[in-house]
Amino acid sequence: MPLLLDRRMLMAFGAAAALPLLAPLSAARAQTPALSPADAAFDALAAAWLEANLRLSPITATLWGDHRYDDRLDDLSPQGWAARRDSASAFLAQLSAFNTADLSRERQVDAAILRNSLAGEVWSHDTLQAHLWDPLIYQSSVGSALYGLVARDFAPLPTRLASATARMSGFPALLGQVRASLDPARTPKIHAETVAGQNAGLVSLVDLLLAEAGALAPEAQADLRAAAAVAKAAIAEHQAWIDTVLVSQAAGEWRLGADLYDAKLAFALDSPLSRTEIKAAAEQALAQVRAEMYDIARQVLAGAAVPPTPPKPTADQEQAAIAAALELVYADRATPETLIAVAQAKLDAAIAFVAANPIVTPPTEPVELVLTPEFQRGVAVAYCDPPGPLDRELPTFYKLSPIPEDWTPEQAESFLREYNNWTLEGLTVHEGTPGHYLQLAISNRHPSVLRSVLWSGSFVEGWACYAQDVMVEAGHRDGHPLYRLANLKFLLRVITNAILDIGVHVEGWDEAKAMHLMTHDAFQQEREAAGKWTRARVSSAQLPTYFVGWREHWSLRREAEAKAGAAFDMKAYHDTLLGYGSPPVRVSRQLMFDLPVG
Structure with a gap:
């Protein structure tokens, strides 16, 4: 399952010139001491890049845990996208001037990660141009503008509500920028239809804020209600545009084709694998x-x-x-009414099992199981939503979508067969512990904030898949054969994710061929496969990260076992590996075995 938001997707529209790092960020975490003038110069560049992103994308700043700009919104206009591209290009030029051989190993890793991200931003703007045709990239930003303020208690509620009031007042301009940036003729129909369902969910966020109005003084309550009315009107206007213009005029091609796909995949994996x-x-x-x-x-x-x-x-x-x-x-499954409670019990049990067994040192940061907000539903069943690296003591959310109320009994039955109690075990391990929650809580502690925000998708998703295997290996659920069978079925999903993504975006697969792979070869239920068919069309180059990362994690583990022999200690190995943050697995290997970084 995907992480809630790829932090790189939420990168700010950075400035063309480097900006000074302000106190809230520099004081948030102590960087590894610079070992040379080159290290110090790189730290200054990384700090300037981070500050530019925080200052020019207030939504990103909130999510990362810097709350100086919580009352402001991003610039989602064409000019904002151009500024983002120019900023990435400028920082890339500055980074290219460095002789990375002069940097310490830790800075060499960060420089390589930053270079891949910056080059990817320039390519995305100039070549992929998703900002012109993909409304889903805007939906994440718009929804997060409010959700990032209400979800976590990083400040007193009245303070957060005041910021939300200011942001809701800006919704007419913000959504107008989205409409000005998108070209309906280039928008794929499936993207338009998906965002049509998600946009309505924004109203629930506004209502969530209104429900807290009692925490405010009377004048502030009036301001909040007035801003909420403005936001709801803007959302309704945007919904009308989506329904009457975007959906009706959408005529774009959702398949990337070989050239675009291969380039995007290379940036997504940061790997030489073809x-x-x-x-x-x-x-x-x-x-x-x-x-x-x-x-x-x-x-x-x-x-x-x-x-x-x-x-x-x-x-x-x-x-x-x-x-x-x-x-x-499948016979052992929850009901629609008990699904969330069952998942909570499995999360509690997984946390207790990891704490009691020599697998990995568990984090102390909290985790909570919550319902996926409406504006995020429709693409995947479950998400992991970690706090930003500057708010790292706040809870991680394991988000699970309820069964839609408009589903038929047959559709609900299909879903519950797929997400039966044995599969929920693996899903909870994947999203919770020792999967995403545990790994990202540890990653957020890394001294390099840059490395925390520019995580490797294949490392993170691969770790969560690998973690499912580790729990089976360690005797979770007493090695029950049905648990092992369910885990292997989950692994089939991981494997076929990669085949599916390549098939639909490069090889011209139709729905029938995609569904046969999922329902026949991978034994997925119809509802799961239908949802994945949608996901494969509205995303690209993300689905292979699970298989590639899982395979790389196991390869690295086997190499470490061979080198250590009888002295291999799984817990020590995992603690060491996760201590590197979330760089590509190949980079973790270079750090682990003291190899040249590159």
Whole structure:
């Protein structure tokens, strides 16, 4: 499942010139002492880049934990996008002037990560141009403008409500900028339809703020209500534009094609792996995991008359046996009414298991299970929403979407079969602990704020998938074969994510072929597969990060085990690895084995 927001997606529209680092950021965390004048110069550049992003994207600043600009909004106009591009280009030029060989290893890592991010921003603006055709990138920013103020108690409620009042007053201009930036003729229909469903959810955020009006003095209450009325009117106007203009005129192509896809994938992974190599590895892994699932199916179906489970099955026999075994997994499931409570119990149990076993040192930062806000629903079932690195003591949110009220009983049943109690176990490990919550809480402590905000998607998503395997390995749920089977099915999803993304964006797959991969090869239920079909069309180059990162994490672990031999200590290994922050796994390997960084 995805992280709630890729922090790089929320990068501010930075200034063309470097800005001085102000006290709130510099005092937030002590950087590793500079070892040379080159280190000091790089620290100044990194600080200027961070400050530019914080100052020129107030929404990003709030999410990262700098609250100087909580009463302001971003510039989402075409001019704002151009400023972002020019800023990235300017900082990239300054960074290129550095001789990275003069930097300490920690700064070499940060310089490489920053270079990839800046180059990606320039490419995104000049070549991909998603700001002209993808309304979903705006939806995240607009919703986060309010959600970032109300979700976490980083300041007294009246202070946060005052900032929300100011931001809601700016919604007419903000949403007008969105309309001015988007070209409906270039917008894909699926993107327009998806944002049409999400935009209405913004009203629920306004109502959430209004429900807290009693914390304010009478005059401030009146201001809040007036601003809320302005915001609701602006949201309604924007919804009308989405419905009558954007959706009706949307005629863009959602498939990226090989050239755009390969370039975007390279920036997303920050890895030399090619699309062809990733697909070949995924297809091989798909066959291996299905074979392992068949072995478990033979075990749990032992003594049953049907289906047959011979030692060397045909393709049809393998399919039937795995499907029959999975029915045992699906039988243990929650109801729509108990789903959230079951997930909470599994989160509590996973936290207790990690604390009691030598897997990794658990964090002390809090985590809470909450319902996914309406404006974020419709793309994925679950999210992890960590606090920014400057608000790191605040809770991480494990967000789970409820079953939509307009679903038929058959659709709800399909969902609950997919997210049965055994699968919820793995999902909670993935989003909670020792997955995203644990890993990102530790990453947020890294001395380099830059590294905390520019995390590697393949490291983070790969770790969460790898963590699911580790819990099975460590005996979570007593190694129950149905837990192992459910985990392997989840792994099939990870593998087919990569194949699906390549297939739909480069190889021209239609819905039937995509659904066959998911429902037949990966045994996904119809509701899960239908949701993933939507996600594959509205996103690109993110779905492969799970498989690539999972594979890289296991490769690094096996290399560390081989080097350490009998002295290998899994907990010490994980603590060391997570202590690097969230750089690409290949960079973690360079740090772990004292290899040249690059």
